[in-house]
Amino acid sequence: MKENKELLEVKNLGITFFTDQGALPAVQEVDFKIYEGETLGVVGESGCGKSMTALSLMQLIPTPPGKITSGEIIYKGEDLLKKSQDEIQQIRGKEISMIFQEPMTSLNPVITVGKQIMESILIHDEVSKEDASRRALEMIKLVGIPMPEKVFASYPHQLSGGMRQRIMIAMALSCQPSLLICDEPTTALDVTIQAQILRLINKMKHEMNSSVLLITHDMGVISEMADNVIVMYAGKIVEYTAVKNLFKNPLHPYTLGLMASIPDIDSDDEEELEVIPGSVPMLYELPKGCFFAPRCKYAKEICHNECPSMIDKGENHLVRCWKYDKEHGKEWEDE
Amino acid sequence: MENDVLLKVEHLKKYYSIKTSSLKKATSYVKAVDDISFEVKVGETFGVVGESGCGKSTMGKSVIRLIEPTSGKIFLDGEDFTALKGKDLVKAREKIKLIFQDPYASLNPRMTVKDIIGEPIDISKKYPTKQQRDERIVEVMKQVGLNLDYMYRYPHEFSGGQRQRIGIARAIALQPKLIICDEPVSALDVSIQAKIINLLKQLQKDLGIAYIFISHDLSVVKHIADRVVVMYLGNVMEMADKKDLFKNPSHPYTQALLDAVPKISEERIDDKDVLSGDVPSPANPPKGCCFCTRCPKAMEICHSIKPELIEIEPGHQCACHLFTNQK
The missing domain is CATH 3.40.50.300 (P-loop containing nucleotide triphosphate hydrolases)
Structure with missing residues (x-):
C-alpha cells in the first residue's frame, strides 16, 4: 500500500x-x-x-x-x-480537488448537478460538450447514484444530503486528481x-x-x-x-x-x-510557551516559557x- | 410503581398536512410522529x-406542546397536560423545560445573562421580590458553573459551551421535574461536550431531574441514558433499558445504527457492513414496515403489513416481523 x-x-x-x-x-x-x-x-x-x-x-x-x-x-x-x-487555476480541480462539509452551500442551486460536473471537465480538459456530458454521467454512475440520468438533470435541492455529497465527490474526482x-x-x-x-x-x-x-x-x-x-x-x-x-x-x-x-x-x-x-485559547491571546500548557496537567515551568519543537x-x-x-x-x- | 411515573405519553401523533393550495383539503399527510407511547420515571434519563x-x-416539542399534537394524551404528574389551557398551561410548564441544540440561536441577543435566566422566574412569580429573584439567579448560575461576573454580559460574548450553560441555567431556574434536551451537545466540540454531559449528570444527581435526551449520537446516549427508544420515520422501532439495547439490539435498524457508528478500533471502513439506500421521504413512506426498503433481513410480509410494537423480553419492546412470527 x-x-x-x-x-x-x-x-x-x-x-x-x-x-x-x-x-x-x-x-x-x-x-x-x-x-x-x-x-x-x-x-x-x-x-x-x-x-x-x-x-x-x-x-x-x-x-x-x-x-x-x-x-x-x-x-x-x-x-x-x-x-x-x-497556473494555480490549472492545478485546482484537476490535480488537487476538494470536498466541503456542507454540500448544500457548495453546490450552485440554479444549475443542474450534471452541468456542474461538466463545468470542471470543460475547464480542465479539451473535450467537446458531448464528451464532457458523457463523462459527467459516468461519474454519477460511478459514485453509486441510482437513476443517474434523472439525477443528472436534477437541481441540488431535489437531492438528499447523502446524494449531494456523492455529487460533490463525483465533481471532485471528474478530472482524476492526484x-x-x-x-x-x-x-x-x-x-x-x-x-x-x-x-x-x-x-x-x-x-x-x-x-x-x-x-x-x-x-x-x-x-x-x-x-x-x-x-x-x-x-x-x-x-x-x-x-x-x-x-x-x-x-x-x-x-x-x-x-x-x-x-x-x-x-x-x-x-x-x-x-x-479550560478552553481553546483565542488567537489574540495565545499563551507564551506551549499553547496547551495552561490546560495541561503535566505542565512544568519550561512549558510556560518556551514552545517545544x-x-x-x-x-x-x-x-x-x-x-x-x-x-x-x-x-x-x-x- | 405507578407513583414513579412522571410523564406518561399515550398514542402521541403529529401529522402535517400537505396541501396543493391553501383553500383545498389536505391531499396527504407527513406523519412526523406516528403513534408513540412511553413513560418517563422520576429522575431517570430517557x-x-x-x-x-x-x-x-417533533416528539420532544409535542410533549411540551410547543407543537400542538394531532392526537394523543400526555399526563404530567398524573395531570392531563393535553387538556390544559391558558394560565393552567403556563403553570404546568414550570415543571417541564426545554434545552435546545443551537446555543447561538436559542438565547435572545439583546438580553443580559441575568435577564435570560430571570425570565422564567418573572413569568412564574415564584420568587416575588427582587431580592429573592436575584438570589435565585445567583444560586442557579453557581449550580451550572457560570462565573457570577458574567451576569451583565450578553450572549455573543460567550463561547458555545458557556452559552449552553446559560440555556441550562434558564431551564433549571424553576426547579422543573423534567427537562427535554434536544441535541444539547451536538453543536459542541468533544472536549466541551464532555463538560456539558458531566454537568447534566451532576444536576440530575443533585436535583433529581428527569431528562428526555434527544440525540443522534449513540455513544452519548449510551453514556447518559437509562432507557432508550430508537425511532425511524416517526415510528418506534425498539425501546429497552440501555444495557439491554446496546448488548442485545434486536431490531435490524438498531443493529445497523450501532454498526455504522465510527469507532476507535482495528476495524477499517472496508470491513464494515454498511446499510444501503437513503431514508425514505416521510411524505411517502414505504408500505408495511417503514424500514423494509433498507432492511437486510426483509421478508415478504414486511412489504405489506406494518409490524406491531411487541414485548420480546420484559421491558424490551421491538417492532419487527422477525419477532411477531415467533409468537
Missing part, C-alpha cells in the same frame, strides 16, 4: 490573519508530507487551523484578511506558492449515510489511485479511514504518527485528553467523562511536548 | 435516538 513516493510536502507553513485585533497566527510551523496512495487524517477541535491548512494547499484562503506568511508547499517537485494565479482534500465530508450527515460516503471515498481513492487528506473532528472516522494522523491544536501540529500507533500509544497530553473525553460506545463505564480544563520518538512518531525531550524530559521521570 | 427526519425533535 505504501509506495513511499512523496506527492506533496508542506514545509514550515504559516498563515496569518490581519485583523483589527492585530496579526493573528492561525497556522504556524506546519510540516507534513503526503505519500502517493496515502490517506492522511487531520484531527482537532474547531479553530485549530485544520481547515485553513487544507485551504492553503489550494490557495483558497480568504485574502484579505488571511495570508500565507511563510513556508513552502511542494507538489510533485514544484512550489505551489511561487505559481501565478493562472490529491483529494475532504474537509469534514460527513459531519452534516447521518451515521448510516456517513458510513456509505466514507466507504465511497475509500473506494474511489483505490480506483483512481489518488491520495486523500481527510479533515475531521471525529476520532472514530480517523480510526476507520486514515493511514497516518496529524493532531492539531491552536494552529500547530502537536502529534503525528500512524493511525494504529496513535490510538495504542498516544503521547501528547492533548491527544490523551481528547480521547478520554469521548464517550466509548463499547464500554459499560458510567463514570464521569474526563475533561480538559517536534520531537522524533522514532517509529514514525513525532510529538510537540517537552515531556519527551531528551534533556528536559528528565523533569518528568520521577512521576 | 434517550431518544434516530437519524434526521425520524421525528425525534
Whole structure:
C-alpha cells in the first residue's frame, strides 16, 4: 500500500490573519508530507487551523484578511506558492480537488448537478460538450447514484444530503486528481449515510489511485479511514504518527485528553467523562510557551516559557511536548 | 410503581398536512410522529435516538406542546397536560423545560445573562421580590458553573459551551421535574461536550431531574441514558433499558445504527457492513414496515403489513416481523 513516493510536502507553513485585533497566527510551523496512495487524517477541535491548512494547499484562503506568511508547499517537485494565479487555476480541480462539509452551500442551486460536473471537465480538459456530458454521467454512475440520468438533470435541492455529497465527490474526482482534500465530508450527515460516503471515498481513492487528506473532528472516522494522523491544536501540529500507533500509544497530553473525553460506545463505564480544563485559547491571546500548557496537567515551568519543537520518538512518531525531550524530559521521570 | 411515573405519553401523533393550495383539503399527510407511547420515571434519563427526519425533535416539542399534537394524551404528574389551557398551561410548564441544540440561536441577543435566566422566574412569580429573584439567579448560575461576573454580559460574548450553560441555567431556574434536551451537545466540540454531559449528570444527581435526551449520537446516549427508544420515520422501532439495547439490539435498524457508528478500533471502513439506500421521504413512506426498503433481513410480509410494537423480553419492546412470527 505504501509506495513511499512523496506527492506533496508542506514545509514550515504559516498563515496569518490581519485583523483589527492585530496579526493573528492561525497556522504556524506546519510540516507534513503526503505519500502517493496515502490517506492522511487531520484531527482537532474547531479553530485549530485544520481547515485553513487544507485551504492553503489550494490557495483558497480568504485574502484579505488571511495570508500565507511563510513556508513552502511542494507538489510533485514544484512550489505551489511561487505559481501565478493562472497556473494555480490549472492545478485546482484537476490535480488537487476538494470536498466541503456542507454540500448544500457548495453546490450552485440554479444549475443542474450534471452541468456542474461538466463545468470542471470543460475547464480542465479539451473535450467537446458531448464528451464532457458523457463523462459527467459516468461519474454519477460511478459514485453509486441510482437513476443517474434523472439525477443528472436534477437541481441540488431535489437531492438528499447523502446524494449531494456523492455529487460533490463525483465533481471532485471528474478530472482524476492526484490529491483529494475532504474537509469534514460527513459531519452534516447521518451515521448510516456517513458510513456509505466514507466507504465511497475509500473506494474511489483505490480506483483512481489518488491520495486523500481527510479533515475531521471525529476520532472514530480517523480510526476507520486514515493511514497516518496529524493532531492539531491552536494552529500547530502537536502529534503525528500512524493511525494504529496513535490510538495504542498516544503521547501528547492533548491527544490523551481528547480521547478520554469521548464517550466509548463499547464500554459499560458510567463514570464521569474526563475533561480538559479550560478552553481553546483565542488567537489574540495565545499563551507564551506551549499553547496547551495552561490546560495541561503535566505542565512544568519550561512549558510556560518556551514552545517545544517536534520531537522524533522514532517509529514514525513525532510529538510537540517537552515531556519527551531528551534533556528536559528528565523533569518528568520521577512521576 | 405507578407513583414513579412522571410523564406518561399515550398514542402521541403529529401529522402535517400537505396541501396543493391553501383553500383545498389536505391531499396527504407527513406523519412526523406516528403513534408513540412511553413513560418517563422520576429522575431517570430517557434517550431518544434516530437519524434526521425520524421525528425525534417533533416528539420532544409535542410533549411540551410547543407543537400542538394531532392526537394523543400526555399526563404530567398524573395531570392531563393535553387538556390544559391558558394560565393552567403556563403553570404546568414550570415543571417541564426545554434545552435546545443551537446555543447561538436559542438565547435572545439583546438580553443580559441575568435577564435570560430571570425570565422564567418573572413569568412564574415564584420568587416575588427582587431580592429573592436575584438570589435565585445567583444560586442557579453557581449550580451550572457560570462565573457570577458574567451576569451583565450578553450572549455573543460567550463561547458555545458557556452559552449552553446559560440555556441550562434558564431551564433549571424553576426547579422543573423534567427537562427535554434536544441535541444539547451536538453543536459542541468533544472536549466541551464532555463538560456539558458531566454537568447534566451532576444536576440530575443533585436535583433529581428527569431528562428526555434527544440525540443522534449513540455513544452519548449510551453514556447518559437509562432507557432508550430508537425511532425511524416517526415510528418506534425498539425501546429497552440501555444495557439491554446496546448488548442485545434486536431490531435490524438498531443493529445497523450501532454498526455504522465510527469507532476507535482495528476495524477499517472496508470491513464494515454498511446499510444501503437513503431514508425514505416521510411524505411517502414505504408500505408495511417503514424500514423494509433498507432492511437486510426483509421478508415478504414486511412489504405489506406494518409490524406491531411487541414485548420480546420484559421491558424490551421491538417492532419487527422477525419477532411477531415467533409468537
